[in-house]
Amino acid sequence: xxxxxxxxxxxxxxxxxxxxxxxxxxxxxxxxxxxxxxxxxxxxxxxxxxxxxxxxxxxxxxxxxxxxxxxxxxxxxxxxxxxxxxxxxxxxxxxxxxxxxxxxxxxxxxxxxxxxxxxxxxxxxxxxxxxxxxxxxxxxxxxxxxxxxxxxxxxxxxxxxxxxxxxxxxxxxxxxxxxxxxxxxxxxxxxxxxxxxxxxxxxxxxxxxxxxxxxxxxxxxxxxxxxxxxxxxxxxxxxxxxxxxxxxxxxxxxxxxxxxxxxxxxxx
Numbered sequence: 519x520x521x522x523x524x525x526x527x528x529x530x531x532x533x534x535x536x537x538x539x540x541x542x543x544x545x546x547x548x549x550x551x552x553x554x555x556x557x558x559x560x561x562x563x564x565x566x567x568x569x570x571x572x573x574x575x576x577x578x579x580x581x582x583x584x585x586x587x588x589x590x591x592x593x594x595x596x597x598x599x600x601x602x603x604x605x606x607x608x609x610x611x612x613x614x615x616x617x618x619x620x621x622x623x624x625x626x627x628x629x630x631x632x633x634x635x636x637x638x639x640x641x642x643x644x645x646x647x648x649x650x651x652x653x654x655x656x657x658x659x660x661x662x663x664x665x666x667x668x669x670x671x672x673x674x675x676x677x678x679x680x681x682x683x684x685x686x687x688x689x690x691x692x693x694x695x696x697x698x699x700x701x702x703x704x705x706x707x708x709x710x711x712x713x714x715x716x717x718x719x720x721x722x723x724x725x726x727x728x729x730x731x732x733x734x735x736x737x738x739x740x741x742x743x744x745x746x747x748x749x750x751x752x753x754x755x756x757x758x759x760x761x762x763x764x765x766x767x768x769x770x771x772x773x774x775x776x777x778x779x780x781x782x783x784x785x786x
Contacts (some may be wrong), residue, residue, distance in 0.1 A: 521610075522595045525554065525555065525556065525701070526555070526704065526784060527558045527701055527702050527703045527704075528555055528557055528558055528701045528702070528703065528704055528705070528706055528740075529557065529559040529560075529561075529679030529692075529695045529696040529698065529699070529702045529705045529706070529746070529783065530546070530557040530559070530560050530561075530570075530584070530695065530705075530706045530708070530728035531560055531561055531562060531566070531604075531690055531691060531692040531695045531696075531706065531707045531708070532545070532546075532550070532561070532563075532565070532566030532567075532569050532570050532708050533559070533562065533563065533566050533685075533689050533690045533707065533708065533709045533710050534562070534563040534564035534565060534566055534683065534684060534685025534688075534689045534710075535564065535565050535685075535710025535711075535712075535755075536565065536666070536712075536756070536757075536758070536759070537562075537568065537758040537759060537760070538565035538566070538569075538710040538755065538761070538769070539564060539565040539566075539568040539569045539572075539586075539597055540586060540755075540758065540763075540766040540767065540769040540770045540773070541565055541708075541710060541753055541755040541769040541770060541772060541773035542562070542565060542568075542569035542570070542708060542710070542773060543569045543572065543579075543582050543583070543586060543773070544570065544769065544770035544771060544772065544773030544774035544775075544776075544777065545569075545753065545773035545774065545776050545777040545780075546573050546579065546582075546777060546780040547579040547582075547583070547770075547773075547774050547777060548773065548775060548776060548777020548779075548780070548781065549706075549777035549778070549780055549781050550579065550777075550781075551579045551782065552774065552776055552777065552778045553778050553780070553781020553782065553784075553785070554781060554785070555775060555780075555781045555784055555785070556572075556634075557634055557637045558634070558635075558699050558702060559634065559636075559637075559696070559698035559699045559702065560573060560574045560634050560635070560637075560695065561636060561637035561638060561691055561692065561694055561695035561698070561766060562638060562639070562663075562684075562695075563639040563663055563683070563684035563688050563689055563690070563691060564663055564664050564666070564683050564684055564685040565636065565664065565710070566708075567634050567638035567639070567659075567660045567663035567664060567684065568620075568660055568663075568664055569582075569699075569731060570638065571620070571624060571635060571636060571638065571656055571660045572585075572623065572624070572633045573634065574633065574634040574635070574636035575624045575625050575626045575631075575632055575633065575636075575656065575745045576624070576625040576626065576632070576633040577583065577624075583670035583770070584688060584765075585623060585672060586770070587766075587767065589763070589766075590763075591760050591761055591763065593615070593619055594616040594619050595611050595613055595615065595616075595760055596611060596612045596613075596614060596615035596616075597610065597611065597612065598611060598612040598613075598671045599611060599612070602671045602704060603671065604622060604624045605673055605674075606671045606672050606673070606674055606680060607643075607672045607680060607735070608668055608671065609665070609667075609668055609669060609670045609671030609672065610668070610670070610671075610734070611669055611670045611671065612670075612671055612750050613661050613665055613671060613673055616661050616664070617657055617658060617661045620656075620657040620660055620661065621657045624656055624657060624783070626654075627656060627657070628655060629651065629652050629653050629654060629655075629656055629659075630653060632656075633682055635652070635698040635699055636652065636656070636698075637650055637651065637652040637691065637694045637695055637698055638650065638651050638652075638656075638659050638663045638684065639651075639663055639684030639685075639687075639691045639694070640659065640662040640663045640673075640681040640683070640684045641681065641682045641683060641684060641686040641687050641688075642679050642680075642681055643672055643679070643680040643681065643682055644678075644679045644680055645679070647687075648684075648687045648688050649679075649681065650684075650688070650691065650694050651663075652694075652698065655676075658673065658675065658676070661673050661735050662681035662682070662684075663676065663683065663684040664682075664683065665681065665682050665683050666682075666683050667682050667683060670682075670683075684736050687733070688733070688737075689733070689734060690707050690709065690737055690738075691737065692705050692707050692737050692738060692741050692748055693737045693740045693741045693744075696741045696744065696746045696748075697744070702746050703746070704746060704747045704748070704749060704784070705741055705746050705748045705749070706748075706749050706751060706780055707738075707748060707749070707750045707751065708751050708753065708773070708776065708777075708780075709750055709751065709753075710752075710753060710754045710755060711752065711754060734780065738750075746775075749780070749783075751777075751779070751780045752776075753772050753773050753775075753776045754772075755768075755769040755772045755773060756768050756769050
């Protein structure tokens with residue numbers, strides 16, 4: 519970075535997106551490692567929470583890339599048994615293996631010890647409401663935020679409440695991320711569109727999409743009303759799935775290109 523380019527204070531929000539953590543990790547590498555923009559705050563939902571936590575806790579981009587390259591489906595997927603269904607609810611995956619993986623990866627255990635302030639979103643089944651975490655243990659909050667309904671069993675928080683994927687109600691928690699630190703000059707959203715085919719706007723899927731757009735718009739309006747302009751950067755990455763991770767680094771490079779472009783726009 520040349521002396522004339524002062525680094526701006528930028529908050530970065532990573533959206534939910536099915537197995538999108540490869541793409542999000544690439545976006546952060548493009549933004550920071552290639553573009554020279556270090557986030558002042560990080561946060562996200564679901565896959566975005568995973569990628570944000572890896573960087574916010576102090577892992578370097580090279581470390582993140584190396585661990586993603588080595589990851590296998592069996593490292594984080596464990597089948598839920600009858601006891602899980604009885605005590606927590608339905609889901610194919612238990613989630614405890616993912617918890618142990620995150621605990622082994624993350625350099626720090628608690629939000630308060632992060633190198634970059636971090637917030638993750640979850641859905642509280644008991645209350646039927648959004649629940650965000652920026653204090654306490656990181657790994658359980660990230661597991662809860664990533665627990666896709668019915669693929670993962672609900673995650674039980676230490677207070678007894680059951681939590682599911684934050685993307686249900688908070689795909690882009692940009693207002694929370696921008697509020698973590700002050701001042702923030704702008705907020706970036708790295709958005710991964712849903713791969714689900716669109717149906718009639720009057721069907722259930724269409725209504726959900728319309729509500730999703732409205733909620734994302736409200737988050738943006740709230741952030742901008744607080745004096746922080748919001749920029750959206752969209753990556754239409756190759757689709758990934760639990761047993762289809764072989765294209766993970768194609769998605770990583772797609773996200774990295776988006777991150778480089780975002781940094782160039784900020785510094786231009």
